[in-house]
Amino acid sequence: MNDIDDSPLIINNLRKLYKKQGIVGDYAAVKSLNLKIEPKETFGLLGPNGAGKTTLISMLTGMITPNYGNAWIGGFDINGNIAKAQLEMGVCPQFDLVWPQLTVE
Secondary structure: OOOOOOOOEEEEEEEEEEEOOOOOOEEEEEEEEEEEEOOOOOOOOOOOOOOOHHHHHHHHHOOOOOOEEEEEEOOEEOOOOHHHHHOOOOOOOOOOOOOOOOOOO
16 A cells, blocks of 8 residues: 555545536536545445446546546555556456457467
8 A cells, every 4th residue: 555544445526527519618527526445345336327437437547537636546546656556456347348469379
């Protein structure tokens, strides 16, 4: 563990905004999320379509950057130390993913 404490996941005021046609101002896909998962705690992320689940996971894994806030995974923050944070997690995406580099050999 590094920066904060021994919590495996801490999310502080995480927010992702997009420009959306027909909407005045920014559209918030994730609105100022705060969350702390304690050690040995099981957590499930559930919600209806459009709730921001995929956007949140994309921010936590470094696929997209948040507009505001930060998160710590295994003590490493996603804004300043995403490479080390990525070593602390595993993600199974919701879509079929095939890497041509991975072969039977």
